[in-house]
Amino acid sequence: GWVAPWLDRLERHIVNQSWTGVSFLPTGMTPTDVWRKNFLACYITEPSGLNNRNHLGIDTIAWECDYPHSDSTWPNSPEMLMEELVASECTDEEIDKITFGNAARFFDWDPFAHIPREQATVGALRARATDVDISETSKSEYRRRYELANS
Template sequence: SDTGMVMCLHIGTGFGALKLAPDAPIDNLIILACQISSLAVQDLLWGPAMRTYPDLKFAFSEGGIGWIPFYLDRCDRHYTNQRWLRRDFGGKLPSEVFRDHSLACYVTDPTSLKLRREIGIDIIAWECDYPHSDSIWPDAPEFVLNELNNAGATDEEIDKITWQNACRFFNWDPFSEIPKERATVGARRAIATDVDTAIRSRKEWARLFAEKHPETI
């Protein structure tokens, strides 16, 4: 952001916010991780940290963006319909305050990207999530570009979502150390030809590691 501090929230309030059955599969936690961010946003937007601290910004890591359109519609409807609660958003709608303070990060969200302008083209940031299992490494550049192209994103929108929004939000110049022409996917891959990006089973990886590092056995 231009001014102020950025608080990075990883999966919102955490898995502790979910009350699942004792024998619930781990799939429930992984799939519902993005929805947890809406609980954190509710606390911050209505709590009211976003109104009390105008320079405080929030980056919602791995929160996805699919929940945002419905959530903001619901907030604005509640604010305008329940005026007897006398909430003060400084002359703005809750959705406007949310966009003033937030950076919404996603790994893959093909359907929601079609609503990128409604969500806010300046508050969306793509993330790789390497080395977690949600990551789309090692083909992330091709994957994210294909997803954005399928959503009909323009070159300007692609630049915003893939790097410009994040750089502005964190007030970071990515080309201060590496010139832009040397920071492209092709340029970075060209200097990393010795990096093994093959996808292997854990058993195969362990075997190869043991061969290269017999002293660890």
């Protein structure tokens, strides 16, 4: 949500400050052009960012769940993300880019070199992870478990 207004402000300042004759941008490029060529913005939950995807450039947006931090949506991340993607009317191609494609391209990494795509779906991964505890655990409970393990 913050990137689009920031780019708008940069675009305005380039025009407002053009009288100085100084530019830090590559010749012929706007701040938005530089953004689209060089940056990738990750978000956890941000409907405004999705709604600005055409302005930002769909190739510059990536989703993250930020686990295990407190603002993470885990363990309901896929469901929450899908609600936002559907509400923003994202296409299947945009969903692929946002959920894995853009990050894979940006970091020059092929996730499917490690696990076939059909085994990397939410359902398939959850089926393989039946031993993963997804219950919410308080800090005091973690402390109790730590002390028990180290006594």
